[in-house]
Amino acid sequence: MTFHATVLTLYPEMFPGPLGVSLAGRAREEGTWDLEAIQIRDFAADKHRTVDDTPAGGGAGMVLRADVLAKAIDFARERMGEKILRDTGRGSADEVGGRGARGVLQVLSDERGEEPRVPLHHPADGPPPRSGEDFTVPVIAMTPRGKPLTQARVRELAAGPGVIVLCGRFEGFDERIFAGRYVEEVSIGDIVLSGGEPAALMLLDACIRLLPGVMGAASSGAEESFENGLLEYPHYTRPAEWEGRTIPEVLRSGDHAKIAAWRKLQSEVDTRLRRPDLWERHDGVRVQPASGARRETKDLDQ
Numbered sequence: 375m376t377f378h379a380t381v382l383t384l385y386p387e388m389f390p391g392p393l394g395v396s397l398a399g400r401a402r403e404e405g406t407w408d409l410e411a412i413q414i415r416d417f418a419a420d421k422h423r424t425v426d427d428t429p430a431g432g433g434a435g436m437v438l439r440a441d442v443l444a445k446a447i448d449f450a451r452e453r454m455g456e457k458i459l460r461d462t463g464r465g466s467a468d469e470v471g472g473r474g475a476r477g478v479l480q481v482l483s484d485e486r487g488e489e490p491r492v493p494l495h496h497p498a499d500g501p502p503p504r505s506g507e508d509f510t511v512p513v514i515a516m517t518p519r520g521k522p523l524t525q526a527r528v529r530e531l532a533a534g535p536g537v538i539v540l541c542g543r544f545e546g547f548d549e550r551i552f553a554g555r556y557v558e559e560v561s562i563g564d565i566v567l568s569g570g571e572p573a574a575l576m577l578l579d580a581c582i583r584l585l586p587g588v589m590g591a592a593s594s595g596a597e598e599s600f601e602n603g604l605l606e607y608p609h610y611t612r613p614a615e616w617e618g619r620t621i622p623e624v625l626r627s628g629d630h631a632k633i634a635a636w637r638k639l640q641s642e643v644d645t646r647l648r649r650p651d652l653w654e655r656h657d658g659v660r661v662q663p664a665s666g667a668r669r670e671t672k673d674l675d676q
């Protein structure tokens with residue numbers, strides 16, 4: 375099944391951008407995922423195609439209007455529903471047109487013989503499901519005020535049929551859009567970008583590399599940074615000596631058990647030293663005392 379990415383933006387020309395090359399580019403050509411970049415301005419009501427207005431209460435900058443954003447989101451949800459229905463072989467866009475989110479919900483649940491799971495949430499369907507029952511097609515607004523993006527969330531998204539991503543500009547979004555359209559607020563880090571587009575590219579890149587077949591064997595990713603709540607261990611390759619620096623002896627020992635133990639230790643040490651926040655949350659077995667860990671790290675520098 376194709377993973378459907380829809381981006382709502384004032385700069386559709388920024389897409390696919392970096393996602394048009396390399397792994398993501400090839401995967402898109404192969405139909406593993408598809409992309410639709412929708413111009414938010416097309417949903418403005420006036421002839422000047424106005425999407426923003428001055429902040430209530432005063433202050434600098436402009437704010438994206440909730441009414442315009444809502445029209446864009448409704449349109450994107452409807453189209454996403456049509457695409458998913460087509461994927462299931464349940465009819466052309468024409469046939470399903472007008473059936474809306476509820477119709478899509480019904481058809482998909484009939485198909486799977488399951489209880490409806492709200493694959494496309496529409497405000498007319500009432501409040502969204504509570505935690506534990508995921509939306510399978512979430513609408514995500516990129517904003518520094520959002521919940522920090524995690525690899526766990528990326529995995530959930532990549533396992534679903536797609537995602538609708540809303541990119542802000544200026545001062546951001548009218549707050550009412552989030553509750554009004556059940557939009558999830560997501561941040562890509564404690565930095566401020568000039569627009570949501572690079573953040574959307576990051577989010578999509580992280581999802582796409584996890585789609586089946588995109589990374590080949592490497593995609594199992596079980597050992598990668600964050601997958602087990604830790605940073606990954608460091609890597610080395612040939613030449614064995616470079617500018618007087620060597621590769622840790624254990625990696626050349628051929629002893630797989632020893633190598634695995636060394637990597638686990640490095641992963642724990644590095645997480646502890648570089649990301650105390652991650653280490654704090656990590657509930658794995660903390661078998662290595664800090665002193666032993668430091669000795670091992672020091673060996674690396676020799």
Ligand code: SAH
Nearest residue numbers: 516517542545546561562566567569570573
């Ligand atoms: N006034 C806002 C910042 C707006 S930046 C604030 O202080 O919170 C303009 C747009 O860039 C935002 O609407 C958002 O879409 C995007 N953006 C900026 N930083 C981001 C981040 N860390 N994560 C996700 N999106 C971000």
